Amino acid sequence: MTKTELREVMVTRYIAPLREGGSLPALVEADDDFKYVLKFKGAGHGTKALIAEYIGGEIARTLGLKVPELVFADLDEAFGRTEADEEIQDLLKASRGLNLALHFLCGALTYDPAVNQVDENLASRIVWLDALITNVDRTFRNTNMLIWHKELWLIDHGASFYFHHSWENKEKHSTSPFSLIKDHVLLPQASMLEEVDKEFQQILTEDKIRDIINLIPEEWLQWRETLDPAEEIKEAYVQFLLRRLENSEIFIKEAQHARKNLI
Structure with missing residues (x-):
């Protein structure tokens, strides 16, 4: 049986909010040069939404269903200080530390x-x-x-x-x-x-x-x-x-x- 493992990446660039999501996820870039859809622990339902996202996604993958790769995404304390949008800046501040991200399926x-x-x-x-x-x-x-x-x-x-x-x-x-x-x-x-x-x-x-x-x-x-x-x-x-x-x-x-x- 393959052991569950998640890579950890450092978020390096905030590209854009994805406003169709109720918890205001964002398109970001990480230090591995890939783009991800980032789910913030500082959003509405907090870490419980991240836990549900993680467990649900990994169970789906275990059952052979296709799910974008999940990674732990680290937000540095200094990240987002230059963000002009006050709502987004507050979200970034509240989400310092470990968050969850899904590999961005470009063109999907x-x-x-x-x-x-x-x-x-x-x-x-x-x-x-x-x-x-x-x-x-x-x-x-x-x-x-x-x-x-x-x-x-x-x-x-x-x-x-x-x-x-x-x-x-x-x-x-x-x-x-x-x-x-x-x-x-x-x-x-x-x-x-x-x-x-x-x-x-x-x-x-x-x-x-x-x-x-x-x-x-x-x-x-x-x-x-x-x-x-x-x-x-x-x-x-x-x-x-x-x-x-x-x-x-x-x-x-x-x-x-x-x-x-x-x-």
Whole structure:
């Protein structure tokens, strides 16, 4: 089994804000001369959005889905001092230290369900993933998928794992049917959920889940709303995922029921 590793880069240039994102991500350049879409820990949902982005993206990659490379992106204390936009300068100041970035897919086009076709197997894989991680943000209004080199790439998993915004109810959320799957843009094509479940249950082992979770930086786990130490928070994510896997028939049946109402 390949061990999860993320490269770390130093952000060297702020190019432009990407204002279509609610958390004001930015296009930046790093010291490896590549461009990235940078997600800031100082934005709206703070490090929880970065954790969701990281876990969701790495689980997707583990399952064989295409996701732009994720890297830890370091913002130096002096970075952004010359930025003229006061809102952006405040965001940069609040995000000093370790952030998360995705490799920029230059020339990629937004997935359009009216134009682009996805086969039933791939659609089922993506719907299953989003039901597992409770991703509320892959809808007709905001597909969060790109077409790059004629292939489908998944982006923006920061709205996943919404249980961590109500930390006291994490056990209840772990076995929820995830009714919001009814809004998933690929649900009409997702006719192979049971077959995909059998395959993915073999791939997404407890060891692999722990491997992914253990890489979360401790500085992202210093939350105001809980005094739980970082290791306990990591374990909560592990147990959330294990319980959802053990009870996958709950979210599969929910998705199948929602699909029947669509077709």
